[in-house]
Amino acid sequence: MAKKKIDLxxxxxxxxxxxxxxxxxxxxxxxxxxxxxRYYRLTDILNTKFIGFDNYIKVWSxxxxxxxxxxxxxxxxxxxxxxxxxxxxxxxxxxxxxxGRGIVRxxxxxxxxxxxxxxxxxxxxxxxxxxxxxxxxxxxLGLISAKIPWxxxxxTALNSQIVTMVWQGIPFFMIxxxxxxxxxxxxxxxxxxxxxxxVIQRFRYITWPHILPTVISTCMLRVIWVFNNVEVLYLxxxxxxxYNSMTISLNAYIQAQKSLNFGYGSxxxxxxxxxxxxxxxxxxxITKRFIEEE
Amino acid sequence: xxxxxxIAERLSYILLxxxxxxxxxxxxxxxxxxxxxxxxxxSTTVSYLPKDPTLDNYIELFTTTDFFPxxxxxxxxxxLTAFIAVIVSSLAAYGFARYSFRGRHVILxxxxxxYMFPTVLYLTPLFLVFRQIxxxxxxxxxxxxxxxxTIPFSISLLTTYIHGxxxxxxxxxxxDGAGLPQRLVRIVFPLLKPGVVATASYVFISAWNEYLFAxxxxxxxxxxxxxxxxxxxxxxxxxWDMISAGAVTAIIPVVIIFLVFQRNLVEGMTAGAVKG
Numbered sequence: 001m002a003k004k005k006i007d008l009x010x011x012x013x014x015x016x017x018x019x020x021x022x023x024x025x026x027x028x029x030x031x032x033x034x035x036x037x038r039y040y041r042l043t044d045i046l047n048t049k050f051i052g053f054d055n056y057i058k059v060w061s062x063x064x065x066x067x068x069x070x071x072x073x074x075x076x077x078x079x080x081x082x083x084x085x086x087x088x089x090x091x092x093x094x095x096x097x098x099x100g101r102g103i104v105r106x107x108x109x110x111x112x113x114x115x116x117x118x119x120x121x122x123x124x125x126x127x128x129x130x131x132x133x134x135x136x137x138x139x140x141l142g143l144i145s146a147k148i149p150w151x152x153x154x155x156t157a158l159n160s161q162i163v164t165m166v167w168q169g170i171p172f173f174m175i176x177x178x179x180x181x182x183x184x185x186x187x188x189x190x191x192x193x194x195x196x197x198x199v200i201q202r203f204r205y206i207t208w209p210h211i212l213p214t215v216i217s218t219c220m221l222r223v224i225w226v227f228n229n230v231e232v233l234y235l236x237x238x239x240x241x242x243y244n245s246m247t248i249s250l251n252a253y254i255q256a257q258k259s260l261n262f263g264y265g266s267x268x269x270x271x272x273x274x275x276x277x278x279x280x281x282x283x284x285x286i287t288k289r290f291i292e293e294e
Numbered sequence: 295x296x297x298x299x300x301i302a303e304r305l306s307y308i309l310l311x312x313x314x315x316x317x318x319x320x321x322x323x324x325x326x327x328x329x330x331x332x333x334x335x336x337s338t339t340v341s342y343l344p345k346d347p348t349l350d351n352y353i354e355l356f357t358t359t360d361f362f363p364x365x366x367x368x369x370x371x372x373x374l375t376a377f378i379a380v381i382v383s384s385l386a387a388y389g390f391a392r393y394s395f396r397g398r399h400v401i402l403x404x405x406x407x408x409y410m411f412p413t414v415l416y417l418t419p420l421f422l423v424f425r426q427i428x429x430x431x432x433x434x435x436x437x438x439x440x441x442x443x444t445i446p447f448s449i450s451l452l453t454t455y456i457h458g459x460x461x462x463x464x465x466x467x468x469x470d471g472a473g474l475p476q477r478l479v480r481i482v483f484p485l486l487k488p489g490v491v492a493t494a495s496y497v498f499i500s501a502w503n504e505y506l507f508a509x510x511x512x513x514x515x516x517x518x519x520x521x522x523x524x525x526x527x528x529x530x531x532x533x534w535d536m537i538s539a540g541a542v543t544a545i546i547p548v549v550i551i552f553l554v555f556q557r558n559l560v561e562g563m564t565a566g567a568v569k570g
Binding site for chain 2: 023180230
């Protein structure tokens with residue numbers, strides 16, 4: 001296959017994908033950055049003009065944006081950490097043979113393929129203040145004395161949606177970690193059992209180092225995914241009540257989709273992207289150490 | 295000693311049951327809700343089993359809303375998207391896997407970074423592009439955007455599978471005078487079947503589930519299942535029994551595809567994780 005003359009075949013093969021990706025992903029990214037420096041409202045299109053960093057400065061006096069910063073941190077951190085812990089627990093179970101393992105594995109993967117819209121609707125109904133099943137169960141168990149309107153209560157709105165998002169993300173962690181667990185050589189465990197080690201020791205010294213690279217990459221993918229997700233939050237509370245469950249991505253979406261304020265919405269989205277880039281650089285530099293120790 | 299171990303074992307099974315219950319109960323509850331009649335649903339006490347199970351909600355959903363035609367549109371879009379994305383991605387993946395050229399590794403490694411950019415960032419510019427070229431409000435927007443957004447991952451998925459096909463088979467065919475199109479159709483695609491199945495399922499599920507593009511780019515006459523379903527919440531009189539029926543219906547196709555092609559899909563998705 002080693003030919004000296006320039007072979008255009010790979011270029012032709014890649015061209016269709018290349019054209020689509022450039023037109024539908026790369027051009028819009030550049031265009032969004034340009035738009036973020038403009039006053040651009042679809043409802044006031046004649047006054048579109050270049051305004052420098054005005055949109056970027058304006059966000060700092062926007063209550064929704066200020067509120068979205070700690071919310072975004074909580075939304076991402078609480079969701080990803082909980083998903084990871086439950087997903088790992090489930091993966092450890094499924095890595096051992098037991099009756100009905102196949103069924104449990106299939107069932108627990110279903111949220112992974114469930115549409116975001118359906119997820120939001122299912123849970124909105126569960127959380128319903130008057131007729132929701134969650135209140136009914138908690139009252140019957142004696143855990144609460146009065147019905148709580150989970151999604152319209154300032155204290156519970158974001159936390160309730162975090163639970164929903166955790167539910168959605170368990171399968172992804174489970175399947176990735178399970179795949180990684182299955183590659184741990186079983187003779188390592190056998191030798192360790194003979195040496196009289198405890199379950200915790202085996203996890204700490206055999207399992208954990210082996211799955212760590214997968215843990216690191218999977219957590220990063222999930223952080224990006226949860227950070228960017230707007231479907232669930234938009235359909236469940238639209239960031240409310242007030243701005244109690246507003247996140248950066250949701251704010252950008254609401255500005256663009258509902259207010260048709262494209263310039264300002266783009267500026268918020270660019271802020272979000274820059275934060276993600278900063279996070280990834282930091283995350284990679286911290287986690288690089290652990291992977292190299294391998 | 296033995297007794298203690300079995301207590302730990304039992305506790306761990308309780309934990310497993312709790313996790314599985316957490317995952318499964320919302321689905322069961324949605325299904326139960328979909329079978330209740332409206333009076334029972336909005337009564338002061340929550341009933342855990344429908345007193346008089348009925349399919350009325352499903353019938354009402356299919357006859358009084360645009361759910362059924364929207365479902366048809368979603369199905370067509372998801373199939374076409376999967377078809378186009380698989381062809382475009384496998385050609386590109388073949389180009390990446392079988393030829394060496396400058397920048398190949400950079401592109402292959404960088405292509406997945408595209409997912410880092412938030413969807414909200416592209417929504418507005420794409421909206422303007424589609425309006426400019428005059429296809430805003432049609433299903434073409436969804437076909438183009440869903441297809442493109444699944445391409446980067448599809449390419450990396452298929453590249454892994456193509457690496458697994460022995461080069462020698464193709465080299466032998468080449469000596470026998472088979473051109474590239476012939477080799478692709480006769481040798482590569484048949485052997486690539488598991489990869490194609492994984493990719494097609496992934497794209498189909500993504501396109502079926504997609505909401506953000508659909509709500510922004512389609513009109514009331516072309517909207518998809520997810521948009522139609524979400525719009526039921528916006529109505530003055532929210533009918534949770536009917537919404538639940540819609541939720542159950544919306545899940546069925548993806549769950550069937552998932553269960554049938556589970557092995558391929560999971561194998562493809564986790565290939566990267568196992569490599570480390």
